[in-house]
Amino acid sequence: MEMNQYLEVFIEESKDHLQNCNAQMLELEKNPADIKIVNEIFRSAHTLKGMSATMGYEDLASLTHNMENVLDDIRNEKLSVTTAVMDALFSAVDDLEDMIASIASGGDGKKDVSRSLSMLEAIQNGESASDAVPQTTSSIHYDEFERTVIEQSLEQGYKAYELTVSLREDCLLKAARVYMVFEVLEKIGEVVKSSPAVDQLEEENFDQQFCVTFASKEDKEFIEKSVMKVSEVDLAKAEEVNFELVENQPSQDAEEEAAVAQVVAEVPEENKEKDIQKAVSNKTIRVNIDRLDVLMNLFEELVIDRGRLEQISKELNHGELNETVERMSRISGDLQSIILTMRMVPVETVFNRFPRMIRQLARDLDKQINLDISGQDTELDRTVIDEIGDPLVHLLRNAIDHGVESPAERKNKGKTEEGTIQLRAYHSGNHVFIEIEDDGAGISKDKVLNKALSKGIVSQEQAKSMTDSQIFELIMASGFSTADTISDISGRGVGLDVVKTTIESLGGSITIHSTEGKGSVFSVQLPLTLSIISVMLVEVEEEKFAIPLSSIIETAIVKNDEILHAHNQRVIDFRGKVVPLVFLNEVFDVNKNVDEDIHSVIIVRKGEKLAGLVVDSFIGQQEVVLKSLGDYLGDVFAISGATILGDGQVALIVDCNALIQ
């Protein structure tokens, strides 16, 4: 499967999460008792685990899983935060960073993480981390090719060795030493494999130790001695590869391969479809979204000029000029729609990575799952697309882990053995909905309630008056998980909590419908586009206006007798400056019934100039989506655009610059 297009997203997100981990861990060292920080690290680690598992970076996933275990113990107060614990965590994060860096530079993200792993495991087992000795990697995994090579060399009278080489801790040029070791080895035999991989070794992506599998006719002692001759090598230890081990592996792998083959056989059509899609899909380039914003801004200015030009050409009534202006208007209209749609991306880019994940998970959990995706061409703002991936991964994992039952269980219940998960996206009104529906066990209300009660999330009294959907929503509360066993996939009660916060931060919402025994639907509602600006909403009589926060300096209350008159204009003395007042009800022809003697004033600025906008009341600060009033109305005085409020009404955005002369 083509994963390259997600790689960059994955790398960026991973870096963010790791940075967050680092920052939070430093914080944790300062406040070891703060569980909130542990939760924060936990979430980052959890997301990272999910992402890396999806992308197929097993080493990353397993290391983060171990990190999680330790963090979980800290959270449940089974473990206290000591230096040893922090060291282990930091070491793990360092390893993770190295791996991500390796992936970013085109590597495979593999790294010998045994040291960090053993440290983490040791902590979990209640030992002090300092006792954890780096384990010698004795069982390296060989792929088929490497096995064949080893087997062939064995047949030809070579001996296969696993050679563990440790460099001195103060070794400066590790890569050079590695090179020298390899050179020695190449003289006396043939290197089959190294762990970490050669390119990792060249980049010094290892601690002090690395392991080489190689075939040679020489005996163990000779090899060890030869390698020891390289300076700064601390220790070289050769072990003959256990022939049986190598022989045993194929059968195990064969099984795996058979399973893979089976899965592959199940989806040939899908793959075919993919190939066709790939052929059709257009070439793309990545553009920084900031640049798109700049482009949009520039274009808006162009539109204003266009309006002016149209006016002039009409006044002059010059044939050729008219023609040119009309032509320009048409072209700029096209341009506008292109710019507006440029930020929109089909959800397909997110959905595409799910089939693989589902297949993998279904196999891991021994479940049969059919993923049904529809509406992948629904378009969403790029910003939303970037954010929505993680939450959906969580929801899908949940659906598979907790929703769909095992084939045997399903058979007992009279369902088909294969569970179905439907992933739908569609437009509705002002929003895009993404729904994940499974035909699994559904959510047990009693179980959820009992759990919530035992965790102290709700009280008995509250529980009695809760509606079904309120109860279902409890599963998204922090620290809640109904799964009895913690699995690799889900069940720690962080996932849904993160899902909810992420979606809400995007201005969306999530609702759950479920029938016990029949299945559940998780419905995510998202806003269509996200050209967000922060505004202050104000009221003038019944009408609401939005004033961009960027031009507001502060708000004030002014009494009638504080208003002065100068040059036919009402002004106030604001912190020693004379500030002219602009009555919005007059500018916008709002019928005003009563004249109050106290005015709410918003001080706005244009460059060095100030003005006080007089309104009736402040509603509050809000982030709103900027929308144009449309071509038809063109340029309206002192209105820069419109936005849609939570109640579906349109509020106009005040152009403060136009109000300041």
Added chain:
Amino acid sequence: MTNQENNLKVIVFQLVNKEYAVPVQNVQSIEKIMHITRVPGVPAYVRGVVNLRGVVTPIIDLRKRFSLEDGTENEHTRIIIITVDGLDVGLIVDSANDVLDLPEDSIEPQPNVVGSIETDFINGVAKIDRRLLILLQLDKVLENAA
């Protein structure tokens, strides 16, 4: 459009006591009356803007546009969203009641009578049974807004 090429499919709506028709391909949707946000500083016949499924759409009061008497809105009042040259605009009408196929030969050029301002916006009239439908020239209706 239809099997008979010479037919013109139109949406018929009512304003005061006359019936008007607009080509169906210009009509995007017909909406019930909703909250209209007034926009200051625009021609009087522009009632304001509405939130049409996330798109801010301007609304024209056709009575005002045709200089007819003001009416009150009731449950029959509709907003017909039309698209002309890529512009989406809503028209407030008294009621939208029909979709008709107009045979081409039933359409006659605009009668040459002076008397009402609305003649500027008329493309022709169609006689169907005993009904007289006024075909609107939508681009004229939208003209000179800004």
